Amino acid sequence: MSTFAAVMTGKGTGAIATIQLFGPKSKTILKKIFTPARDKSPTLEAGKIHLGRITDGEETIDQVTIGCESGNSFAINCHGNPLIVEMLMQLVKKHGAKLIAAEQLLAKILSEQKSLNTIAIEAKLTQPKAKTLEGTKIIANQIESGLTKTAQQWLDKIESIPLEEIKAGAAEILERSQIARLLIAGCKIAIAGPPNSGKSTLLNCLCGTQKAIVTDIKGTTRDWVSAQCRIGRLSAELIDTAGLGEILMATAVDKAAQQKSTEILQAADLILFVLDNNQSADQFDDKLLDKFSVRKILTVLNKSDLPAKLDAKKLPSVLSDTVLISAKFQTNIDTLINKIQDLIANRQLDLHTPVCFTSRQEELLEKLKNARSKSSAGAVISKLLNGQIFRHCEEAAKRPTRQSQSQNTL
Ligand SMILES: Nc1nc2c(ncn2[C@@H]2O[C@H](COP(=O)(O)OP(=O)(O)OP(=O)(O)O)[C@@H](O)[C@H]2O)c(=O)[nH]1
Ligand SMILES: [Mg+2]
Incomplete structure (x- = not known):
């Protein structure tokens, strides 16, 4: 079996980082690169932690602690500068370790534990x-x-x-x-609807930041914008699709964006179909609804702060589940969030119940x-x-x- 090394901590700068060495040559590699602070010839036996330096010839790379987890598994806890981490990884590679991703290494370590199914x-x-x-x-x-x-x-x-x-x-x-x-795994919620109905304003309102550009010019969002946010107990990827209203007169660029929007709509767990409540019910082409293959659609009647001009009874039956809000003034957003939760995960799950994952x-x-x-x-x-x-x-x-x-x- 080969000896492997992986960075077990997250990417980027941190106070400390951990490199795991795993495999039959781990101890031999460590003995070549690790100089202990006190005990000059440590046995590196399981359960011990040693303070010392990692060196490449004469050059000290970092001061570290070595956690000896078993005879062939060691955690090198070093400083979290990504450049130091990279140098240490290259050093263990030079001494024969294969560099792999953290998840792969974890899988190898866990597979060795005979007690785990x-x-x-x-x-x-x-x-x-x-x-x-x-x-x-x-x-x-x-x-x-x-x-x-x-x-x-x-x-x-x-x-x-x-x-x-x-x-x-x-x-x-x-x-x-x-x-x-x-x-x-989280859920995907697509925001769709005719141009200018307030889709981007709604995305910004739900995720609490200005992720998408909002203007009063129709067709502002040409591509799709996505944001990760919490909606009640859910973790959702919200995706603001490019306006689909002008689908029939689409230019080549628009067509590409609209093709992407169509794919997003088909992969979504829920579609929020945003309509302008200050416009009549014929503000969108019914053909748009052919794009929706998911059964879960919540019609968001937006701009409740303006006079109502939309008669919800005139909407097609697939849009009959409605909620009236103002995305701009954040009115009735709690009701919207509750409705989203009910539609996506309407049942409480006993956390001990058997599930596959x-x-x-x-x-x-x-x-x-x-x-x-x-x-x-x-x-x-x-x-x-x-x-x-x-x-x-x-x-x-x-x-x-x-x-x-x-x-x-x-
Ligand atoms: N009065 C009022 N105006 C709103 C509301 N929500 C959005 N708007 C306004 O409606 C206009 C269009 O909003 P956007 O969020 O850009 O609409 P959109 O659906 O993303 O538009 P496209 O990207 O062009 O398809 C902007 O001027 C917003 O400020 C609302 O609740 N009330
Ligand atoms: Mg937009």
Whole structure:
């Protein structure tokens, strides 16, 4: 097995950074580059922390502490200047370590821990990326209880539980996981509507900053603007699409922007269709609605501070769920936020309930839902608990991430 190194702390400047060395040659490499402050020949045994310097020949690169986690795993805690981190990475590379991304290294370390099943490893890899606190708790709970416990119970009692019960259980988990996914990975909300209705003003109002340019000129937003923000208990990527109103007379550039807008609309978990309440209901072309393949649409009647000229009853039925606000004066935004939450994640989720949270688990539960025999169901459940970790981790191992790419080329 090779020896690997990765920067485990976030990118950019920080007070400290941690480089993890993992693999059979880790200790040998450290003995060549680490000069301890006191004990001149430290054993680097597990559980100890040593203060000292990392040197490249005569040159001292940084003062560090070395955390000895096991015989082949060491944490080099150095100063957080990215230039120092880069020099240390190049030094360990020179001595034989392969530079990889933090997630890949974590996957390797976790895979070595025989006490962890595959769901637990995936949980530990996915948890740092969860977009909401509820999401992190849901994932943590899948290790001891949740999906692990359910899968283990199915496997233990495979002879006595009816196949149909297992299949129904898998279907239920898949269904429930859709809400969990929104809490773990965040959701996408597209803001669409005719030009000048207040889409960009609404984006700015919901994310609390001036992300998108607002003017009274129709078609101000030519491209799409996105912002990450919290909406109640949700973490949402809000995307202000380019005005779709003039779709029929689009120029080539507009067509490209509108094509992008169409893709965004189709990938969204919810569309906020913003209309100007100070204009009549025919302010948009009905053909626009053909672009909406998602079922969840909330019609936002904007500019409630101006006289109402729009008769909501005249709107097509797909736009019948409405909320009246003023984005400019931030009126009724709480009602809008509550409606968004209800539409996206209308159910509270018991945080201990079994859910799946990786594409590998999802694929296996789909197979389980359609299993034809007890033996095939058993094989799928075994894979769920002890199969190879999810594919994208293995692919990531082949394809260096941007972080490790820059480290390799510098
Ligand atoms: N009175 C009033 N004016 C508003 C409100 N919301 C937006 N506006 C105004 O409407 C105009 C258009 O707002 P934008 O947010 O740029 O509209 P848009 O839908 O993004 O427009 P395009 O990017 O051109 O499609 C600006 O002058 C805003 O100040 C509102 O609640 N009340
Ligand atoms: Mg705009």
